[in-house]
Amino acid sequence: MSGNEINVVGKLIQEKARIHKERPFLYFKDEVFTYEQLDKGSNQFAHAFRARGLKKDDKISIMMMNHPYYLHTWFGSAKLGIVEVPINTAYKGDLLRHLINNSDSKLLVIDSAFLERLVLIRDQLTKLQGIVCRGEIDQEIAKEIPVPISPIEEFFDYPMDPVEEDVKPSDPAAIIYTSGTTGLSKGVVCPHNYYVHTGRLVARLRDANSKDLFYTFLPLFHINAQLMTVLTAQVSDARMALAERFSASTFWDDIHKYGATQFNYLGAVMTILSKQPPREDDASCGIRYAFGAACPPDVMQHLEKRFGFECLEGFGMSEIGLAVHDAIGNRRTGSCGKVLDDLFEVKLFNDDDEEVAVGEIGEIVVRPKKPNIMMTGYYNMPEKTLEAFRNLWFHTGDYAKKDKDEFFYFVDRKKDAMRRRGENISSFEVEKVINTHPKVLESAVFAVPSELGEDEVMAAVVLRPGEKLNPEELVSFCNERMAYFAVPRFLDFIPELPKTPTNRIEKYRLRQQGITAGTWDREKAGIKIKR
Template identity: 40%
Template sequence: MREHAGPHTLPALLAARVARHGAAPLISDGTTTWSAADALDIAARRAGALAAHGVERGDRVALMCTNRIEFIEIVLGCAWLGAVVVPINTASRGLQLEHILRNSGARLLVTEAHLASAVYALAAPDLALESIWLIGGEQESGAFPGACRTMPMPPAGEPLEAAELADGDPLAILYTSGTSGPSKGVICPHAQFYWWGEHTASHLGVVAGDVLYTCLPLFHTNAVNSFFQALIRDAELVVGRRFSASGFFNALIASRATITFVLGAMVPILLGRPVSPNERAHRVRIALAPGVPERFQADFTARCGIALLDGYGSTETNFAIGGTIDAQRPGYMGRVANGFDARVVDASDRPVPDGTAGELVLRADEPFAFATGYFGMPEKTVEAWRNLWFHTGDRVVREADGYFRFVDRLKDAIRRRGENISSFEVEQVLLSHPSIETAAVFAVQSALAEDEVMAAVVLKPGEALEPLELIRFCEPRLPYFAVPRYLEFAPDLPKTENGKIQKYKLREAGVTASTWDLETSGYRLERA
């Protein structure tokens, strides 16, 4: 049994890693490699630069950056200083981006130069932003409204002593898509990331000397978790720029990876490619692969030699349901992990019998192993953590032998290509079009085992609107993955007696002969 004596803060974990294996490589983005000793020095000096520019303990620092070493540098600097990093999906645009910046109250935004135009496009001079630091390039044309200063990211400063932090102090605020409202900022304490790393590493069997490879975006929990696995298990993390089906196995070979990470849709995409010798020329023994449909798992392992480990966790929780590969059962997430409690409950929070579908609720034994709430949204925090259990919004079944099976989502959310999409946020963009009277956004089934975004739209009397015109309207206002693939123009939408749109009827109808399909239109969305 591993020792778990605290503190479990990032500066303490980094110092402990340096004491064990300071010179061994800790993280690489393919061009730059840091040992643990390098990372500790960079954390202290980046904290110095942040402090020199007015960032104080508890301040939020927004971060809009692709998979490059500067992302980790800002995370380490914030953690060392006691500031809170706010990673933002690089595809965020318009209302969603403005909401995140406004809700978090970030005083500083660190962004790659080529992403700055999305920020400049916001007509929101009343945001708390005081400074914007640009990574990797000159300032593009444009400027943020108001007195906000824009400058290249300054060099590292004089090193600071690490802040005195507790396990429950926030390390990050991660925004996860809202289901009946705007995106919620999940307050993730230092210890939550430690327990994420510890439980995931235990399930995967991470040992000293392993090389972890991820091409998943660093602004999501999954990839940040992989950094903590490497940190606490004396392994190395190699970060790829992005997922490429044609280059995935080459990246595994080049990185010398022994463990990797995939999402549900990636596996059928890889299986859809022609067989290549590189699929067996790597050293990877196992991949964390949540949400991969059962029908693909055996074929992928047989073809590529990589075991796929399923499980359940969320931004608010931890790796609460899972197990090691020898306990894997296809089609199931696993059993509740040590250190957690799980129940399946009805609408009144009463446990339902085994074999009966209900909502999954969770809680943790260890202090601060879960998020501590939603930033600036106390009513949403109380709702989600009511009765001292975190309510996941996911509908599951627990079998008599303790294995959990995912059924569907209770929440009105859409998951496409590994991204959570708020139907509310997409609807708000559609409703801002002057020709649209009402709209409903919902998920329809995808051939890749995840969701596609469909919108049913009712136009105002006398208005006309071409589908591509609406897509072009959405494109600068939404992340590319949230732009609807399917559009259905209808004279009206099904409603309850109280006027609420009955989305279940729209889902049941799904794609019809009259539905417009973006993928067959010949138009291609631009991706950040």
Template identity: 35%
Template sequence: MTHLEPTSEQRQAIDNYSRISKEFPPKDRTLYTLLKRQAEKYRDKILVSCGDVRWSFEQTAQIAETYARYLANAGVIVGDRVAIHSSNRHEFLQIYLGCAWLGAIATPINTAFRGTQLAHVMNNAEPKLLVVESKFRPVYEDLPEGTKVPSLIWQIKDDGIVTSDGADLISSDAGDMTLVPCTTPGHTVAILYTSGTTGPSKGVCCPQAQMFWWGVYSARALGVREGDVLMTALPVFHTNALNTFYQALLNGCGYVLESKFSASRFWDRARESGATVTYLLSAMAAILMAQPARGNDKDHRVRVALGGGVPGPMQAPFLQRFGVPLVDGYASTETNFIFYTPAPSDHPGSMGYLAPGAEALIVDEHQTPVPDGEAGELLLRPTEPYSFASGYFGMPGKTVEAWQNLWFHTGDRVLREPANYYRFIDRKKDAIRRRGENVSSWEVEQVILSHPAIKACAAYPVPSELGEEEVAVALQLKPGVRFDELDLIKFAESRLAYFAVPRFLRIVADMPLTENGKVKKVVLRADGIVEGMWDLDRTGYKIKR
């Protein structure tokens, strides 16, 4: 049973969700059809804003067709992979749209990938064409011998795209051949690579219809309506910023793609762009809150923001200071945005409620459903065709492992409360086993983060001399604060089960992060107990039971 009490904006977006679902029946859920249909509807209305570049809905469709011809002239055919190694630029969108129109598969490359990680992506995807921003071109010179870098390489320079023979792409004749669309809603439009924190990155095969539903479901959660301006500074090589384009396209909105996130300029840019909806990760919200207060902090048009993973205790202060409620939820590249909270949340820090579009099970280690209030692994499956990913590219074993019994196994431990909202407990691989008890690293982190001296933290297991594991926490302190480790332990003691109170504390200057801001706990676990780590057992203090 699902339960969701939407805001008025979300109710309107739910009506839009129903309308869009009817306007675009299953056969029409391809980017080719979406662009053609919306160009006829909105024509000169501005869809894309990126730096000084502005494209109307009609121009965006024309750009997609033109760049599809450029790709076809270069020998790219349906199903070929086209690697795009670029920061947030309009050229990224030109190539992505051209691929989607033609039926080629856009393969965005995380701009932080280097060495063996980048080589793995190249060898896995085997792209026919590499489109690379000039500043990233040198990283391909240092790849291991035998890496499958294509011979066909286009470079994105300050004044446009240059082909392999050194010619400006737009100076070449795209031709006027008619490109018959060869894509269906189930065809892969993009391969999006995960961060690979515990192993090689997996290329998630995203169908055309999955990206359609990303746009529909995300707009539903955020209450997006016609005429909104959607501003994102998130990297466009990830699902979040990419699906924001679909939200704008489907709902007659403007899509503002910022080159990068700037804490000092964020609200200025929101004002200048006229943004009404924006998108944040937990770290971004924390950075904005850490900025000096300004008299014009609420002087903007932003009505709502995605606040994925923002800690519950931060949500009300964020709303009070900036006047922007945060929508939290749950999604992954393999699935879709089918859990979300009202704005503001009725249970801050939760995943929210399961919305129409998917079925969910929470199971134990034997794949048996557990009762409400008991944690287990979250399994998901879609109710709309092709609204989830179709698998991992070139990794059939990993695909079968993740989609056992035709349910996607998220690897996340969650529980459903009796009131029908869901709470994230931990990644299965991040769970800590101590004294016969399972400790949620997420719950430990939420308590530690609520301490006034802590800027960021990560809880992880280290080996125990008694067998099983001990709880360790890496701490990043706020500048200029006075900090005492034992005071923090006493603070946590009153808020956690005795077995969850950390034994080891490690102060770090910076957290090891993935490219999308997640803590690389695998690095912390590998470090283990390092010299200088604070140890509760050496103080003689005893945790009360």
């Protein structure tokens, strides 16, 4: 069987290691890991999981920063048919509890820096059977968590030989949690075929080959980094470089250091990079393609002229992978490309699920032409799955329009979610935290434009009668109970929220009003958020 015929993640890793052996695959800081080293290391993790009683279709949550051990954990679980559940390292409190419990995770692999967050929810993790920790374990914290904790270093005591398990392309590879909009975050069930297929698709769209080196600063708990860097590099017989996080000041140094030829981006990142001081080696950076979404057209034009690469954009999401995309050399300003019509049907519908005319705005709806190339459903949420797939089309919750030549143009999110610095934020989950403050009666959270592109988080807050609350206290309260990037920047304390006769909050009116003279700005107040 050739690598191109393999549609299961673990078997792909094993086959590529057989072919390439000691060829470098991963660069992390000053370390280099070969195809074979990652394969054998992930075999050790697979044996360790099996020794702990884990079996095919069990779930493990992973809450780790970018590190080679993340790949060992992910690949090792994939080889046994264990389902990976990536967790955003900023999560804490009720959202963290929900992800671990809703996914039925039996094991949590976590960095020691985040271990303390489990103390607050320790009595609610009823399904968790064990914790594996990367880094020094604080024994005082460990005593407060009623689940056995072991160091990840023990995993390297296990054999390096391959494990045997019958994993099929239709079996689930991962559960990716996406921000809830009218409820709790939903777990997107992604089959193995979807993962490997998307890696191959991105490689095709980016003209990838074995000489490429893909650079990513995006976190491995994001599906973007997993599919569009790691698996794209694997199927292309290429290499990749992994940064711990995004740094505008060291980005181009990394590109030159590793000899990168392609990278992924998010809109705000490109704006930030465009503002970096010019360098003598800008035009010789070596990048062929930058791949992402939401880069402002003027910024894109500036970067392409300055650095000599081509930007490629598309429309995708965790549920569908990529369904619309630019073609190399055939772009239209402001467009996210054309439908990948060998793989998907894509239409624009009105609220009655009727197709809109050319040039009119409608919701993007999608259905696949091949099996197992998108999600199979939302985990443990059958009613949400049915709702999303109503009338036999997956409803994305995003608005777009298209021109007479079939180019699509993203317009806005229909769903009430926000995106700040590349992170998806659920207004429902932010409101849920704010509303638990004893002085708060109710709140409405919504997006306002950011000067960097994408969104900033704003909250309109109604206090209980007779109560007073200063903004700093509320921000501190939020910071302890939600991801740092979700903590509102702007606060308005108002007497009442605008509502319909049926008592539904009219957020569109709050968005129209936006920031006023009376709005409190966390950044102008000099308040620092704890990560």
